[in-house]
Amino acid sequence: MVNDGPPAPTDVEVVARVLGGDGEAFGILIRRYEPGLLRFATRMLGNPDAGADAVAESLVRAYRHLAQCRDPARLRSWLYRITGNRCRSHLARRRTNDISLSEAPPLADASDSWAVLERGEQVALVERALNALPAEKREAFVLKHVEGMSYEEMAAVTGARIPTLKMRVHRAREALLAALEELV
Amino acid sequence: MMAMSPIDPRLQEALDGERDPGTLPMDLREAYARLVGAANLLQTLPAVSVAARVMAEIHDLKPEVPSVRPARRLMRWLARPRAVTLRLRPAWTLALVAGLAAILLIPTQPTNRPSPGAQEGIAQFVGHFPGARSVEVVGSFNDWSRGSLHLRDEHHDGIWHGAAVLPAGPHEYMFIVDGERWVPDPLAGRYVDDGFGAGRENSLLIVRPAQASLDEDATLR
Numbered sequence: 001m002v003n004d005g006p007p008a009p010t011d012v013e014v015v016a017r018v019l020g021g022d023g024e025a026f027g028i029l030i031r032r033y034e035p036g037l038l039r040f041a042t043r044m045l046g047n048p049d050a051g052a053d054a055v056a057e058s059l060v061r062a063y064r065h066l067a068q069c070r071d072p073a074r075l076r077s078w079l080y081r082i083t084g085n086r087c088r089s090h091l092a093r094r095r096t097n098d099i100s101l102s103e104a105p106p107l108a109d110a111s112d113s114w115a116v117l118e119r120g121e122q123v124a125l126v127e128r129a130l131n132a133l134p135a136e137k138r139e140a141f142v143l144k145h146v147e148g149m150s151y152e153e154m155a156a157v158t159g160a161r162i163p164t165l166k167m168r169v170h171r172a173r174e175a176l177l178a179a180l181e182e183l184v
Numbered sequence: 185m186m187a188m189s190p191i192d193p194r195l196q197e198a199l200d201g202e203r204d205p206g207t208l209p210m211d212l213r214e215a216y217a218r219l220v221g222a223a224n225l226l227q228t229l230p231a232v233s234v235a236a237r238v239m240a241e242i243h244d245l246k247p248e249v250p251s252v253r254p255a256r257r258l259m260r261w262l263a264r265p266r267a268v269t270l271r272l273r274p275a276w277t278l279a280l281v282a283g284l285a286a287i288l289l290i291p292t293q294p295t296n297r298p299s300p301g302a303q304e305g306i307a308q309f310v311g312h313f314p315g316a317r318s319v320e321v322v323g324s325f326n327d328w329s330r331g332s333l334h335l336r337d338e339h340h341d342g343i344w345h346g347a348a349v350l351p352a353g354p355h356e357y358m359f360i361v362d363g364e365r366w367v368p369d370p371l372a373g374r375y376v377d378d379g380f381g382a383g384r385e386n387s388l389l390i391v392r393p394a395q396a397s398l399d400e401d402a403t404l405r
Contacts, residue, residue: 019247026242030235038230048230056234056241063238066247067328068378070366082380119225126222145199145223159384166200173199173219174191180218 015072026063033076036147037083043142044087046131054090058083077156084139084157091135129179133172140168141176248327303352305391309335311369314342316361323357325350330360352393356386
Protein backbone atom coordinates (compact mmCIF):
# COMPACT_ATOMS: atom_id res chain seq x y z
CA MET A 1 0.00 0.00 0.00
CA VAL A 2 1.35 3.35 -0.95
CA ASN A 3 1.39 6.18 1.53
CA ASP A 4 0.78 9.34 -0.43
CA GLY A 5 1.89 11.55 2.46
CA PRO A 6 0.69 15.08 3.02
CA PRO A 7 -0.39 16.99 -0.06
CA ALA A 8 2.17 19.34 -1.53
CA PRO A 9 1.64 22.95 -0.46
CA THR A 10 -0.01 25.13 -3.03
CA ASP A 11 1.83 28.00 -4.63
CA VAL A 12 -0.27 30.40 -2.61
CA GLU A 13 0.78 28.70 0.62
CA VAL A 14 4.45 28.64 -0.33
CA VAL A 15 4.42 32.29 -1.36
CA ALA A 16 2.86 33.19 1.98
CA ARG A 17 5.58 31.25 3.79
CA VAL A 18 8.35 32.99 1.87
CA LEU A 19 6.85 36.41 2.44
CA GLY A 20 6.46 35.46 6.08
CA GLY A 21 10.22 35.04 6.38
CA ASP A 22 10.75 31.40 5.43
CA GLY A 23 13.20 32.00 2.60
CA GLU A 24 14.05 28.31 2.35
CA ALA A 25 10.50 27.63 1.19
CA PHE A 26 11.40 29.34 -2.06
CA GLY A 27 13.28 26.12 -2.85
CA ILE A 28 9.91 24.40 -3.19
CA LEU A 29 8.98 26.80 -5.96
CA ILE A 30 12.34 26.36 -7.64
CA ARG A 31 11.99 22.57 -7.65
CA ARG A 32 8.45 22.92 -8.95
CA TYR A 33 9.11 25.26 -11.85
CA GLU A 34 12.83 25.12 -12.61
CA PRO A 35 12.67 22.31 -15.19
CA GLY A 36 10.06 24.00 -17.34
CA LEU A 37 11.65 27.42 -17.01
CA LEU A 38 15.06 26.01 -17.99
CA ARG A 39 13.56 24.28 -20.98
CA PHE A 40 11.71 27.43 -22.03
CA ALA A 41 14.77 29.66 -21.65
CA THR A 42 17.04 27.16 -23.38
CA ARG A 43 14.67 26.94 -26.32
CA MET A 44 14.40 30.71 -26.46
CA LEU A 45 18.14 31.36 -26.29
CA GLY A 46 19.32 28.26 -28.16
CA ASN A 47 21.90 27.47 -25.53
CA PRO A 48 21.54 25.68 -22.18
CA ASP A 49 24.15 27.81 -20.42
CA ALA A 50 22.51 31.05 -21.51
CA GLY A 51 19.14 29.56 -20.55
CA ALA A 52 20.44 28.66 -17.09
CA ASP A 53 21.76 32.20 -16.60
CA ALA A 54 18.42 33.69 -17.62
CA VAL A 55 16.48 31.39 -15.29
CA ALA A 56 18.81 32.00 -12.36
CA GLU A 57 18.49 35.76 -12.81
CA SER A 58 14.74 35.46 -13.17
CA LEU A 59 14.31 33.37 -10.03
CA VAL A 60 16.39 35.77 -7.95
CA ARG A 61 14.34 38.65 -9.31
CA ALA A 62 11.13 36.78 -8.60
CA TYR A 63 12.25 36.14 -5.02
CA ARG A 64 13.11 39.77 -4.42
CA HIS A 65 9.83 41.01 -5.83
CA LEU A 66 7.59 38.18 -4.69
CA ALA A 67 5.34 40.61 -2.86
CA GLN A 68 4.50 42.11 -6.24
CA CYS A 69 3.09 38.84 -7.55
CA ARG A 70 -0.49 39.96 -7.88
CA ASP A 71 -2.01 36.52 -8.06
CA PRO A 72 0.09 33.80 -6.41
CA ALA A 73 -2.39 31.21 -7.68
CA ARG A 74 -1.00 32.01 -11.12
CA LEU A 75 2.61 31.99 -10.04
CA ARG A 76 3.65 29.83 -12.98
CA SER A 77 2.52 32.46 -15.47
CA TRP A 78 4.29 35.15 -13.47
CA LEU A 79 7.56 33.21 -13.43
CA TYR A 80 7.36 32.49 -17.15
CA ARG A 81 6.66 36.17 -17.77
CA ILE A 82 9.76 37.22 -15.85
CA THR A 83 11.85 34.56 -17.58
CA GLY A 84 10.51 35.47 -21.01
CA ASN A 85 11.32 39.08 -20.35
CA ARG A 86 14.81 38.10 -19.27
CA CYS A 87 15.29 36.05 -22.42
CA ARG A 88 14.22 38.99 -24.55
CA SER A 89 16.78 41.13 -22.78
CA HIS A 90 19.47 38.54 -23.47
CA LEU A 91 18.44 38.36 -27.11
CA ALA A 92 18.43 42.11 -27.44
CA ARG A 93 22.03 42.20 -26.26
CA ARG A 94 23.03 39.84 -29.01
CA ARG A 95 23.75 41.15 -32.46
CA THR A 96 21.68 38.36 -33.93
CA ASN A 97 19.10 35.94 -32.70
CA ASP A 98 20.84 33.15 -34.51
CA ILE A 99 23.13 31.06 -32.42
CA SER A 100 26.77 31.08 -33.41
CA LEU A 101 28.33 28.22 -35.28
CA SER A 102 30.27 27.22 -32.20
CA GLU A 103 27.03 26.98 -30.25
CA ALA A 104 25.10 25.21 -32.95
CA PRO A 105 24.53 21.52 -32.46
CA PRO A 106 26.17 19.34 -35.09
CA LEU A 107 23.94 18.61 -38.01
CA ALA A 108 23.27 15.09 -38.98
CA ASP A 109 23.93 13.97 -42.51
CA ALA A 110 20.96 15.30 -44.41
CA SER A 111 21.02 12.27 -46.64
CA ASP A 112 19.85 10.18 -43.72
CA SER A 113 16.12 9.70 -43.48
CA TRP A 114 14.34 11.06 -40.43
CA ALA A 115 13.43 7.59 -39.26
CA VAL A 116 16.98 6.31 -39.02
CA LEU A 117 18.39 9.33 -37.20
CA GLU A 118 19.31 8.89 -33.57
CA ARG A 119 17.12 10.76 -31.14
CA GLY A 120 19.96 13.17 -30.33
CA GLU A 121 20.37 13.96 -34.00
CA GLN A 122 16.65 14.52 -34.36
CA VAL A 123 16.70 16.90 -31.40
CA ALA A 124 19.62 18.79 -32.94
CA LEU A 125 17.79 19.19 -36.23
CA VAL A 126 14.59 20.40 -34.61
CA GLU A 127 16.55 22.81 -32.40
CA ARG A 128 18.23 24.23 -35.45
CA ALA A 129 14.90 24.70 -37.18
CA LEU A 130 13.45 26.33 -34.06
CA ASN A 131 16.40 28.67 -33.70
CA ALA A 132 15.86 29.87 -37.24
CA LEU A 133 12.48 31.29 -36.23
CA PRO A 134 12.13 34.92 -35.15
CA ALA A 135 12.04 35.24 -31.36
CA GLU A 136 8.32 36.03 -31.12
CA LYS A 137 7.29 33.03 -33.17
CA ARG A 138 9.78 30.83 -31.36
CA GLU A 139 8.35 31.93 -28.03
CA ALA A 140 4.78 31.33 -29.18
CA PHE A 141 5.56 27.85 -30.48
CA VAL A 142 7.48 26.84 -27.38
CA LEU A 143 4.84 28.09 -24.96
CA LYS A 144 2.08 26.38 -26.93
CA HIS A 145 3.61 23.10 -27.98
CA VAL A 146 6.53 22.53 -25.63
CA GLU A 147 5.21 24.02 -22.38
CA GLY A 148 1.63 23.04 -23.25
CA MET A 149 0.02 26.35 -22.34
CA SER A 150 -3.42 27.50 -23.34
CA TYR A 151 -3.68 30.68 -25.38
CA GLU A 152 -5.11 32.38 -22.28
CA GLU A 153 -2.04 31.53 -20.22
CA MET A 154 0.23 32.52 -23.09
CA ALA A 155 -1.47 35.90 -23.11
CA ALA A 156 -0.76 36.26 -19.39
CA VAL A 157 2.88 35.35 -19.96
CA THR A 158 3.57 37.49 -22.99
CA GLY A 159 1.10 40.33 -22.68
CA ALA A 160 0.10 39.78 -26.30
CA ARG A 161 -3.52 39.38 -27.38
CA ILE A 162 -4.83 35.90 -28.09
CA PRO A 163 -5.47 36.49 -31.84
CA THR A 164 -1.91 37.76 -32.14
CA LEU A 165 -0.58 34.70 -30.36
CA LYS A 166 -2.62 32.37 -32.55
CA MET A 167 -1.21 34.04 -35.63
CA ARG A 168 2.34 33.70 -34.28
CA VAL A 169 1.81 30.01 -33.51
CA HIS A 170 0.35 29.38 -36.96
CA ARG A 171 3.23 31.15 -38.67
CA ALA A 172 5.74 29.32 -36.48
CA ARG A 173 4.24 25.97 -37.48
CA GLU A 174 4.47 26.87 -41.14
CA ALA A 175 8.07 27.99 -40.83
CA LEU A 176 9.06 25.03 -38.71
CA LEU A 177 7.46 22.55 -41.08
CA ALA A 178 9.22 24.16 -44.01
CA ALA A 179 12.53 24.17 -42.17
CA LEU A 180 12.21 20.52 -41.18
CA GLU A 181 11.42 19.53 -44.74
CA GLU A 182 14.48 21.43 -45.89
CA LEU A 183 16.78 20.00 -43.26
CA VAL A 184 15.77 16.35 -43.60
CA MET B 185 16.25 30.87 -46.99
CA MET B 186 13.53 28.39 -46.29
CA ALA B 187 10.40 28.42 -48.42
CA MET B 188 7.36 29.00 -46.27
CA SER B 189 3.80 28.60 -47.41
CA PRO B 190 0.52 28.64 -45.52
CA ILE B 191 -0.46 25.25 -44.24
CA ASP B 192 -3.92 23.83 -44.49
CA PRO B 193 -6.34 25.33 -41.94
CA ARG B 194 -7.46 21.83 -41.03
CA LEU B 195 -3.93 21.08 -39.88
CA GLN B 196 -3.88 24.25 -37.79
CA GLU B 197 -7.21 23.24 -36.24
CA ALA B 198 -5.92 19.78 -35.41
CA LEU B 199 -2.79 21.25 -33.81
CA ASP B 200 -4.98 23.63 -31.80
CA GLY B 201 -7.00 20.68 -30.53
CA GLU B 202 -10.08 21.81 -32.43
CA ARG B 203 -10.19 18.88 -34.85
CA ASP B 204 -9.59 15.16 -34.52
CA PRO B 205 -6.26 14.53 -36.31
CA GLY B 206 -7.62 11.16 -37.38
CA THR B 207 -9.95 12.96 -39.78
CA LEU B 208 -7.07 14.61 -41.65
CA PRO B 209 -6.07 13.44 -45.13
CA MET B 210 -2.93 11.35 -45.20
CA ASP B 211 -0.57 14.13 -46.31
CA LEU B 212 -1.79 16.45 -43.55
CA ARG B 213 -1.60 13.62 -41.06
CA GLU B 214 2.09 13.24 -41.88
CA ALA B 215 2.68 16.95 -41.40
CA TYR B 216 0.75 16.77 -38.13
CA ALA B 217 2.90 13.91 -36.93
CA ARG B 218 6.07 15.73 -37.91
CA LEU B 219 5.19 18.89 -35.97
CA VAL B 220 3.93 16.99 -32.94
CA GLY B 221 7.06 14.86 -33.05
CA ALA B 222 9.23 17.97 -33.22
CA ALA B 223 7.45 19.44 -30.21
CA ASN B 224 7.94 16.20 -28.30
CA LEU B 225 11.66 16.27 -29.05
CA LEU B 226 11.87 19.84 -27.76
CA GLN B 227 10.29 18.76 -24.49
CA THR B 228 13.55 17.13 -23.47
CA LEU B 229 14.53 18.72 -20.18
CA PRO B 230 17.99 20.30 -19.91
CA ALA B 231 20.27 18.35 -17.61
CA VAL B 232 21.26 21.35 -15.53
CA SER B 233 19.99 22.96 -12.38
CA VAL B 234 20.32 26.45 -11.02
CA ALA B 235 18.65 25.65 -7.70
CA ALA B 236 21.83 25.73 -5.60
CA ARG B 237 23.02 28.92 -7.31
CA VAL B 238 19.71 30.68 -6.77
CA MET B 239 19.38 29.60 -3.15
CA ALA B 240 22.93 30.81 -2.49
CA GLU B 241 22.17 34.17 -4.09
CA ILE B 242 18.98 34.74 -2.18
CA HIS B 243 20.41 33.51 1.11
CA ASP B 244 21.32 37.02 2.19
CA LEU B 245 18.39 38.68 0.48
CA LYS B 246 14.91 39.18 1.72
CA PRO B 247 11.82 39.64 -0.40
CA GLU B 248 10.86 43.26 -0.47
CA VAL B 249 8.19 42.94 2.18
CA PRO B 250 7.54 45.36 4.99
CA SER B 251 8.41 44.81 8.60
CA VAL B 252 8.03 47.76 10.92
CA ARG B 253 7.89 50.74 8.61
CA PRO B 254 4.32 50.29 7.31
CA ALA B 255 2.93 50.36 10.85
CA ARG B 256 4.71 53.62 11.41
CA ARG B 257 3.33 54.94 8.14
CA LEU B 258 -0.13 53.78 9.08
CA MET B 259 0.03 55.68 12.37
CA ARG B 260 1.10 58.79 10.54
CA TRP B 261 -1.61 58.32 7.96
CA LEU B 262 -4.25 58.01 10.65
CA ALA B 263 -2.99 61.27 12.11
CA ARG B 264 -4.01 62.94 8.84
CA PRO B 265 -2.09 66.19 8.65
CA ARG B 266 -3.89 69.07 6.99
CA ALA B 267 -1.31 70.10 4.45
CA VAL B 268 -2.89 68.47 1.45
CA THR B 269 -2.25 68.67 -2.23
CA LEU B 270 -4.97 67.48 -4.55
CA ARG B 271 -4.52 65.42 -7.64
CA LEU B 272 -6.59 67.00 -10.35
CA ARG B 273 -9.10 64.70 -12.05
CA PRO B 274 -11.07 64.70 -15.29
CA ALA B 275 -14.42 66.35 -15.46
CA TRP B 276 -16.49 63.66 -13.78
CA THR B 277 -14.57 64.11 -10.58
CA LEU B 278 -14.94 67.86 -10.35
CA ALA B 279 -17.76 67.45 -7.87
CA LEU B 280 -15.65 65.05 -5.89
CA VAL B 281 -12.73 67.44 -5.84
CA ALA B 282 -15.01 70.22 -4.70
CA GLY B 283 -16.33 68.00 -1.92
CA LEU B 284 -12.88 67.04 -0.80
CA ALA B 285 -11.77 70.63 -0.87
CA ALA B 286 -14.69 71.51 1.36
CA ILE B 287 -13.69 68.81 3.78
CA LEU B 288 -10.12 69.96 3.81
CA LEU B 289 -11.07 73.56 4.46
CA ILE B 290 -13.13 72.76 7.53
CA PRO B 291 -11.27 74.32 10.46
CA THR B 292 -10.00 71.82 12.94
CA GLN B 293 -8.69 72.10 16.43
CA PRO B 294 -4.93 72.29 16.81
CA THR B 295 -3.63 68.90 17.78
CA ASN B 296 -0.40 67.21 18.65
CA ARG B 297 -0.67 64.99 15.61
CA PRO B 298 2.53 64.60 13.63
CA SER B 299 2.84 66.65 10.49
CA PRO B 300 4.96 65.90 7.46
CA GLY B 301 8.64 66.47 7.81
CA ALA B 302 10.61 68.74 5.56
CA GLN B 303 11.09 65.98 3.04
CA GLU B 304 7.60 64.53 3.23
CA GLY B 305 4.27 65.31 1.68
CA ILE B 306 0.73 64.06 1.81
CA ALA B 307 -0.72 61.95 -0.94
CA GLN B 308 -4.45 61.85 -1.50
CA PHE B 309 -5.78 58.71 -3.14
CA VAL B 310 -9.21 58.81 -4.72
CA GLY B 311 -10.90 56.23 -6.87
CA HIS B 312 -14.37 55.58 -8.25
CA PHE B 313 -15.23 51.93 -7.62
CA PRO B 314 -19.01 51.56 -7.35
CA GLY B 315 -20.04 48.34 -5.68
CA ALA B 316 -16.59 47.58 -4.31
CA ARG B 317 -16.41 46.04 -0.85
CA SER B 318 -12.86 47.23 -0.16
CA VAL B 319 -10.18 49.28 -1.82
CA GLU B 320 -6.61 49.56 -0.67
CA VAL B 321 -3.43 51.03 -2.05
CA VAL B 322 -0.14 49.23 -2.40
CA GLY B 323 2.97 50.70 -3.85
CA SER B 324 6.65 51.25 -3.67
CA PHE B 325 6.10 53.36 -0.55
CA ASN B 326 4.80 50.40 1.45
CA ASP B 327 6.85 47.74 -0.31
CA TRP B 328 3.72 46.60 -2.16
CA SER B 329 2.40 45.28 1.08
CA ARG B 330 -1.30 44.87 1.59
CA GLY B 331 -3.18 45.93 4.65
CA SER B 332 -1.48 49.21 5.45
CA LEU B 333 -3.44 51.74 3.42
CA HIS B 334 -7.17 51.18 3.06
CA LEU B 335 -9.40 53.70 1.36
CA ARG B 336 -12.86 54.57 2.70
CA ASP B 337 -16.21 55.04 1.04
CA GLU B 338 -17.74 57.17 3.74
CA HIS B 339 -20.82 58.17 1.80
CA HIS B 340 -21.41 54.77 0.20
CA ASP B 341 -21.39 56.37 -3.21
CA GLY B 342 -18.53 54.41 -4.70
CA ILE B 343 -16.02 57.20 -4.15
CA TRP B 344 -13.14 55.79 -2.15
CA HIS B 345 -10.50 58.03 -0.68
CA GLY B 346 -7.66 58.12 1.78
CA ALA B 347 -4.37 59.84 2.40
CA ALA B 348 -0.88 59.02 3.55
CA VAL B 349 2.27 60.87 4.53
CA LEU B 350 4.96 59.81 2.10
CA PRO B 351 8.55 60.76 1.48
CA ALA B 352 8.84 63.39 -1.20
CA GLY B 353 9.55 61.96 -4.61
CA PRO B 354 8.08 59.50 -7.09
CA HIS B 355 6.07 56.48 -5.90
CA GLU B 356 4.58 53.68 -7.96
CA TYR B 357 1.23 52.32 -6.79
CA MET B 358 -1.84 50.28 -7.64
CA PHE B 359 -5.32 49.93 -6.20
CA ILE B 360 -6.47 46.51 -4.99
CA VAL B 361 -10.23 46.23 -5.24
CA ASP B 362 -12.09 43.64 -3.15
CA GLY B 363 -8.81 42.14 -2.07
CA GLU B 364 -7.99 40.55 -5.40
CA ARG B 365 -8.29 42.84 -8.38
CA TRP B 366 -5.20 44.97 -9.10
CA VAL B 367 -6.22 48.13 -10.84
CA PRO B 368 -4.03 51.00 -11.96
CA ASP B 369 -5.38 54.40 -11.06
CA PRO B 370 -7.24 55.31 -14.26
CA LEU B 371 -6.75 58.95 -13.43
CA ALA B 372 -3.14 58.82 -12.42
CA GLY B 373 -1.94 60.67 -15.46
CA ARG B 374 1.48 59.05 -15.25
CA TYR B 375 2.39 55.40 -15.52
CA VAL B 376 5.59 53.39 -15.55
CA ASP B 377 6.35 49.89 -16.74
CA ASP B 378 6.15 47.44 -13.84
CA GLY B 379 9.46 45.91 -14.86
CA PHE B 380 8.11 42.43 -15.39
CA GLY B 381 7.47 42.68 -19.10
CA ALA B 382 4.09 42.01 -20.65
CA GLY B 383 3.49 45.73 -20.99
CA ARG B 384 1.80 46.19 -17.62
CA GLU B 385 2.12 49.52 -15.91
CA ASN B 386 1.96 50.89 -12.41
CA SER B 387 0.46 54.26 -11.65
CA LEU B 388 2.97 56.94 -10.72
CA LEU B 389 2.57 59.53 -8.02
CA ILE B 390 5.03 62.32 -7.35
CA VAL B 391 4.88 63.68 -3.84
CA ARG B 392 6.21 67.14 -3.21
CA PRO B 393 7.37 68.29 0.22
CA ALA B 394 4.37 69.52 2.18
CA GLN B 395 5.96 72.87 2.88
CA ALA B 396 6.57 73.46 -0.79
CA SER B 397 2.99 72.48 -1.48
CA LEU B 398 1.70 74.93 1.05
CA ASP B 399 3.89 77.64 -0.33
CA GLU B 400 2.88 77.07 -3.89
CA ASP B 401 -0.59 75.59 -3.46
CA ALA B 402 0.57 73.15 -6.03
CA THR B 403 -0.63 69.77 -7.09
CA LEU B 404 1.07 66.50 -6.38
CA ARG B 405 1.62 65.44 -9.91
